[in-house]
Amino acid sequence: MKTTSAWVGAIVGTAILISGTTGCTQSDDKNTVKIKSQNQNGVSYTNANTISGLAANTNKEDPLTFVLVHGSWADANFWSNTAAELKKQGHTVYVPEYAGHGTLYNPSVKHEDIVKSVVDYITSKKLKNFVLVGHSFGGTVIQKVAEQVPDRINRLVFFDAFVPLDGQSLSDQLPPELQKVFGQLAEASGNGTITMPFTFFREGFVNTASESLAKSIYKNAKPEPATPLVQKLDLKKFYGLNIPKSYLFLTSDTVTPQGDKYGFHPAQSSHLGQFRLILGEGDHMTTAYEQPGYLAQKLYQAARK
Template identity: 60%
Template sequence: MFPYQPQVHQYPYSNNQLMPHGYYNSPYSDGGWLWQQNTWASDESYRMHPQQRLCFVLVHGSWADAHFWDGIAEVLRRNGHVVYTPEYAGHGSDPNKNVTHAMITKSVVDFITKQDLCDIILVGHSFGGTVIQKVSEQVSDRIKRLVFWDAFVLKDGESLSDELPPQTKQAFEQLRASSKDDTIMLPFPLFRDLFVNTASLEEAESIYSGVAPEPAKPLFEKLNLKVFYALPTPKSYVYFYQDGVLPQGEGFGWNPHMSIRLGLFRLIVGDGDHMTDSRTRPAMVAQKLYEAGRD
């Protein structure tokens, strides 16, 4: 699927102890997305040196919750950034799976406005791309830059399911129809090959243990995105070469198929898959998000 061999870019860092504390505002202290707490320090390619101080709001994707960001957020905070990881409707500790895309969007908008956040770097991963598209329509004056990390950038009037390869869309429809609560639970073989393809089997099984059924409705809703496409907000796209969730070519893929829809945008690339690196190489991901968000 990826016939080329991308170069892995490495960045020399030095330790920075100027980390402000008390900025983690996610209300969720328990969950399945546990990260290896020594990974940020052991990833020697990404030892940190002083960076421009930014305020990140990180929005996760499907089959995840706010704990997806734990390792990445810790690295960013250690390097002096302010980081928020809001949870949204139908995910995390919320037992209600009967949610809409508008409800999910409202969760993030309400978080940003109640915290009175401004000049934020709003990051969306995967399905989170569709969320930050809609969030930005409502709080554009609070956003400094939008960052899409292997994220869906839907056209006006599209649903996420419209951008899936026919075989994947059919599988999702079948899984949805077989559920009792209109959710989609990924079978492990599908999750392993598409979402965590670079992981070891042990890593893949560990990540999968934290996966919960995903509300299906928001994945199939058509979104009105006319306002989004009129916004002048600066945008970036972070693309990982080995991400196998969408195939490259034949009218699919993350970059350039999705990214080019942003118009003028900054492209940052990395060598990783869809989910594994958030767990195993959070310092690398954090550096890519910083490069995407900095001035």
Template identity: 40%
Template sequence: MGTYVLIHGGFHDGSAWNTVVARLEKRGHTALAPTLTGRGKNVDPTVGLDQCSQSVVEHILTRDLTAVVLVGHSVGATVICKVAEAIPERIRRLVFYAGVVPRDGESIYDGYPPALRLIADQQFADSSDGTITVPFEIWRDSFMSDAAPDLASWAYQYLWPEPCRTFQDRVDLRKFHALQTPRTFLLGADDCTMPGGWHPQMTGRVGQFRLVQMPGGHELMFSNPHGLADNLIDAAED
């Protein structure tokens, strides 16, 4: 059976994966979902992506995990790229679930289409503490477009402010692109958070990959966690 390390996206913490973890464990796998350093209830706007990535490296090394299926959701996909650079010998496969990955030398923000950049520009300008939040209307209508309004409202209470640095830090991915680590891109077919679509706009940034698609949107850990877990197992197959 497999060992899964699940990395949350922006505005989340590790608890977003709780039901997915339980499903993976029920199917006989080991699953861990750490909260990135400086994120969640301990949000720290000075903590950048390099420190987030290092916290995952330490999580894997201190538990002596090997043959890891490393899953990154949304901007967590950028984190798993850097983790794979640091400890490629411990990673069996990378799975990018709705993964947001910048081009080499750019920030996540740099790679956004114009519509998303306009939203981000306003949020950065309005921020007084170096963090931003997801407006509920965007969460309901875009992030959880496949969910009933009451489920979107319930899930919204589990979000946290996210440091602006997550989106502004430039990322060197030269080592990542030289890796031979197998990778899969998992997409919700109804995910409308990326104007212009995910494939090939975002999928094309991770090198050679296998594409797995399932019904649903950007936050399947809330709207269909069992289905997400089952598709992660499929995505991890060699």
């Protein structure tokens, strides 16, 4: 939790703004809850209160625009089912492919090429007032995209995503031994890519999937360009941005070892300072294929105002 100060910084920033006003409205008479209590100092639970009636309205959907950024060993198809569900719920959805991946496959792509792809996509389509979602490695992509087009973005959603601190790489978020193995795999590949052993993928990335689904997802994963995973990122600007942030964590995700030190939540999430936590069931990749409607709901909870 090295970044508690960033978190508090965010609070203080807002706090000063508010405490500098003439006060708050909560103590106004008209906002005071009037209760008819059965007892002098008690509350009658049979009387309605002014808030309870609101619960019925909470499922009213607020149409949003989503830009979905996939992670490593994946391409834009990763989002197909989830995007369809979001659209069905009335949202507008954009799923950019980015340099080095999918139809743009290129083993020697760099992190800045990937970021440029997404920024170009956003600017060429004149997208604004959208929620930018990054999955896994995509967390590092949306950090850098946000630095370039901050005013277009309403909220950043990190979904089981890496959140390097300033000067760090994605690889720096992993246990040292795993960093070493990825380095060895990249070297052995001859072209700077990493192909995960199936067993590691099956147990770590799609642990809740059937074997057949696991194999299908694996079969579609191209060797991942290693350079963007080890590049140290200048994130000074990102950590100064004032964009609201959410972290969606699916609790069976074991891509990083769970727990305080390496877990997506709370280790990676805590880098964000103040953020909205949304928890769900699922693992790193299975949920997007098997339960896209559920994932869409969770993304909406993370994305809404």
